[in-house]
Amino acid sequence: MIQPRKHLIDPLIASKSQYRQNGNEVTGPGVSSKRATYETGMKGNQEVIAALNAGLTIELTAINQYFICAKMCKDWGLNKLASHFYAESIEEMKHAEEVIDRILYLDGIPEIARYDKILVGDNPKQQIQDSHTLESRGVATYNEGVRLCLERGDSGSRDLMERMVVESENSIDWAETQLDLINRVSLERYLAQQIGESVEK
Numbered sequence: 001m002i003q004p005r006k007h008l009i010d011p012l013i014a015s016k017s018q019y020r021q022n023g024n025e026v027t028g029p030g031v032s033s034k035r036a037t038y039e040t041g042m043k044g045n046q047e048v049i050a051a052l053n054a055g056l057t058i059e060l061t062a063i064n065q066y067f068i069c070a071k072m073c074k075d076w077g078l079n080k081l082a083s084h085f086y087a088e089s090i091e092e093m094k095h096a097e098e099v100i101d102r103i104l105y106l107d108g109i110p111e112i113a114r115y116d117k118i119l120v121g122d123n124p125k126q127q128i129q130d131s132h133t134l135e136s137r138g139v140a141t142y143n144e145g146v147r148l149c150l151e152r153g154d155s156g157s158r159d160l161m162e163r164m165v166v167e168s169e170n171s172i173d174w175a176e177t178q179l180d181l182i183n184r185v186s187l188e189r190y191l192a193q194q195i196g197e198s199v200e201k
Contacts, residue, residue, distance in 0.1 A: 048152055052161075058142075065120070136172060139168045
């Protein structure tokens with residue numbers, strides 16, 4: 001068996017370690033005056049990355065929750081409500097993509113296998129209430145992240161989370177409006193209005 005030529009490998013490893021200057025400009029063989037390629041620390045604050053991953057958990061949970069609600073409502077013949085939940089599922093997928101991109105930009109690892117409990121209501125009213133619960137948790141999670149970003153000086157992550165707060169608040173407003181309608185006109189009349197044609201393709 002051919003033994004590795006350590007006298008060639010070790011100097012290369014050593015030269016790379018010399019370039020790890022935590023983001024400071026360094027010079028060396030083959031290295032420009034720009035920031036060294038090899039760095040010891042992550043670009044982003046670990047607490048901010050954790051906050052983004054907490055938001056990602058909400059988004060991944062919402063994708064699945066809204067998707068199953070859409071399928072159940074369609075099966076019940078409530079096509080308008082099904083279309084709404086389907087659109088919400090797609091929107092949450094886009095949100096998840098934005099959060100993942102931000103985590104990767106900060107040199108973090110997206111926690112894509114982590115979910116909250118997926119609430120599957122056995123009737124339309126319960127599904128709307130579950131939507132309200134999920135989005136309220138999202139607002140609380142992202143607001144905490146915004147506070148952390150302000151403390152750590154991460155404007156990019158703060159802007160992203162602030163947008164997510166607004167999106168969740170819009171969903172909360174929708175859910176509250178539907179629940180109010182149900183209380184005012186009765187569940188039966190409300191559901192009769194949700195039978196229209198589906199826009200899902």
